[in-house]
Amino acid sequence: MQEVSQAWKDAQEQTLVPESYVEVILNVGDPDSQADATSSSNGEEYFSDASSLAEEAKKNPPKYAMLERNMWGLDGSISILPSNPPYGENGYIGNVLSSADGSYDSGNLPTITISFSQVFTAIIPGITITWASAYDEWPESFRVTAYNGSAQVVQQTVTDNASITSVVYMDVQNYNRITVEVLKWRLPFRRARIENILIGVERTYTKSDLMSYSHTMFVDPMSAELPKAEITFEIKNLNGEYNPDNPQGVEQYLMERQEITARYGYRLNGTTERISAGRIFMSERETPQHGITATFTARDAIEFMSDLYTGTSSGTLMAIATAAFEQAGLPTMPDGTNRWTIDSSLSSITAASGVDLSENSIAEVIQLCAHAACCVVYQDRAGLFHVEPLSDRTTDYEINRFNSYSNSEISLTKQLKAVDINNGTYILTVGTVGETQQVSNPLISTPRAPTVAQWIANYLQNRKELSGDFRADPRLDALDRVTNINQFAESVVLVTEINYTYNGAFRGSYEGRSGV
Numbered sequence: 270m271q272e273v274s275q276a277w278k279d280a281q282e283q284t285l286v287p288e289s290y291v292e293v294i295l296n297v298g299d300p301d302s303q304a305d306a307t308s309s310s311n312g313e314e315y316f317s318d319a320s321s322l323a324e325e326a327k328k329n330p331p332k333y334a335m336l337e338r339n340m341w342g343l344d345g346s347i348s349i350l351p352s353n354p355p356y357g358e359n360g361y362i363g364n365v366l367s368s369a370d371g372s373y374d375s376g377n378l379p380t381i382t383i384s385f386s387q388v389f390t391a392i393i394p395g396i397t398i399t400w401a402s403a404y405d406e407w408p409e410s411f412r413v414t415a416y417n418g419s420a421q422v423v424q425q426t427v428t429d430n431a432s433i434t435s436v437v438y439m440d441v442q443n444y445n446r447i448t449v450e451v452l453k454w455r456l457p458f459r460r461a462r463i464e465n466i467l468i469g470v471e472r473t474y475t476k477s478d479l480m481s482y483s484h485t486m487f488v489d490p491m492s493a494e495l496p497k498a499e500i501t502f503e504i505k506n507l508n509g510e511y512n513p514d515n516p517q518g519v520e521q522y523l524m525e526r527q528e529i530t531a532r533y534g535y536r537l538n539g540t541t542e543r544i545s546a547g548r549i550f551m552s553e554r555e556t557p558q559h560g561i562t563a564t565f566t567a568r569d570a571i572e573f574m575s576d577l578y579t580g581t582s583s584g585t586l587m588a589i590a591t592a593a594f595e596q597a598g599l600p601t602m603p604d605g606t607n608r609w610t611i612d613s614s615l616s617s618i619t620a621a622s623g624v625d626l627s628e629n630s631i632a633e634v635i636q637l638c639a640h641a642a643c644c645v646v647y648q649d650r651a652g653l654f655h656v657e658p659l660s661d662r663t664t665d666y667e668i669n670r671f672n673s674y675s676n677s678e679i680s681l682t683k684q685l686k687a688v689d690i691n692n693g694t695y696i697l698t699v700g701t702v703g704e705t706q707q708v709s710n711p712l713i714s715t716p717r718a719p720t721v722a723q724w725i726a727n728y729l730q731n732r733k734e735l736s737g738d739f740r741a742d743p744r745l746d747a748l749d750r751v752t753n754i755n756q757f758a759e760s761v762v763l764v765t766e767i768n769y770t771y772n773g774a775f776r777g778s779y780e781g782r783s784g785v
Contacts, residue, residue, distance in 0.1 A: 298469015741777025
C-alpha cells in the first residue's frame with residue numbers, strides 16, 4: 270500500500286471525494302542511449318555534480334545563498350551552503366557568472382557534454398532539459414549540438430526561452446556525443462544551473478488528454494503464476510500525431526521498452542497530493558489511421574524476461590535467481606542500483622541437483638526460485654522486483670458497505686486432501702477428502718519438499734475467495750491485507766488482484782483470499 274497523508278485517508282471517508290487526477294508521463298526516446306549516457310562539464314563549482322545530469326532520477330535540489338546578485342532573499346527559503354559534503358542533489362552549477370546582460374563569455378560558455386560509448390542509430394525527437402527549478406531560473410538562449418565523432422550531426426539554437434523545462438525538438442540519429450551550451454541566462458551575474466537532461470522528449474498526459482485509463486496488478490502469493498502489472502491508456506489523436514503514416518508525427522520515435530511513469534492524485538487542502546501508480550515499459554500501441562485516438566499498453570519488466578535462460582542451474586537459489594536477473598539486462602533504477610532485490614534466505618537454500626533449466630524462460634526461472642524458497646515475486650510501483658517472503662502486515666484500509674457498490678462475491682475452493690511435490694517425491698496428507706494439489710518445480714530438493722508442501726497447504730486450506738467492485742482508493746496494491754466488512758461478517762482479505770479504471774473518478778475491482 271502506498272503511503273499517503275491523513276488528509277488523503279479522511280477524504281476517502283467522504284460521500285463525495287475531492288477532485289482526482291491521473292498523470293501519464295511517456296519518455297519518447299531511446300532507453301538504451303539514456304542508460305549509456307555519461308555527463309561532464311567544462312567547469313563547475315565544487316558543490317556541483319554534472320556527472321548526475323543524465324541519470325533518470327528527478328532531483329530535489331536545495332536552494333543555497335551564494336555570492337550572486339539578489340541571491341540573499343530574506344524569506345526563509347534559502348539555506349547556507351554546508352562547509353562539508355553532502356551538498357545535496359544540485360546537478361550542474363557553473364563556475365562563471367553571467368555578465369550585466371545575462372550573457373557569458375563566448376570563449377568560456379557553460380557547457381555540458383553528454384557522451385556515449387557507441388554510436389546510436391535509433392532516431393530520437395530531441396532532448397529535454399530541466400534547468401534550475403529551486404531558483405525558478407533558466408537561460409534565455411542556449412545551443413544543443415549532436416556529434417558523431419568530430420562531425421556535427423545536427424544543431425539547434427534556442428532563443429527567447431521562458432521555461433524551467435525546455436523541450437528541444439530536433440531529429441537526432443547516428444550520434445555518440447551531445448553538447449548543451451548556455452549562451453545567455455535570464456538574470457545578470459548568475460551561475461548557469463541544470464538539474465536533468467533526458468535523451469528524448471518527455472510527454473505528459475493528464476486527465477484532460479485521456480479518453481480512457483485502466484491499471485491492473487496481479488500477484489500470486491504462491492508464485493505459481495508470474496506477476497502482472499499493466500496500464501492501458503487511450504489519448505486524443507485528432508491531429509494525427511501518432512498516425513504511423515504521418516511523416517511529422519511521433520510514431521517514428523516510439524519503440525518497445527520506453528519507460529512510462531504514471532501518478533495518481535487528489536486535490537487536498539488547496540494542494541495536489543500525488544502517489545506513484547507505477548514505472549513500467551511500452552509494450553503495445555494501436556494507432557488506427559482513420560481513428561481519433563491512440564491506445565498504448567505498458568507492462569512491467571517481465572517483458573524483458575522472455576528469452577531462454579542460459580545461466581547456472583546448480584548451487585543456491587540466490588545464485589540462480591541472481592543469474593536470471595543479470596541475464597535479463599534490466600535497466601537500472603533511477604539511482605543507478607539494480608532493479609531487483611532478493612531475500613537473503615535464498616542464500617541458504619540449495620537447488621536440487623542435476624536440474625536442466627535450458628527450456629525455461631528467464632521469468633520462469635525467477636518464478637521457480639521464488640516458489641522453491643516459499644517466497645512471492647512481484648514488481649512494486651517504483652519498478653523494483655522483489656523476491657521475498659509474504660508479509661503478514663494488515664493495512665488500515667477497509668472495503669465496507671460505504672465504499673462498495675455491492676456485497677462481495679464469496680466462493681469456496683475445493684477441499685485440500687494432499688500436496689504432491691514433483692510427482693510423488695514427497696506427499697503431504699492434510700485431509701481425507703478433497704483434491705490433491707500437484708506441484709512441479711525441478712528446483713525443489715528432497716530435503717526442501719516438506720517445507721514447500723506445508724507452505725502451500727497452509728495457504729490453500731483457507732478456502733474462502735472474495736471479489737467485488739468498490740469506489741477505489743488508488744493507494745491499494747496487490748498483496749495488501751485489507752479488512753472486508755459485509756452485513757454478516759468481518760474478515761481480513763489478502764488481495765491478489767486489483768484493477769483500477771479512471772473516467773474522471775476512480776473505480777476498482779478486487780479479488781483475494783480470506784484467512785491467509
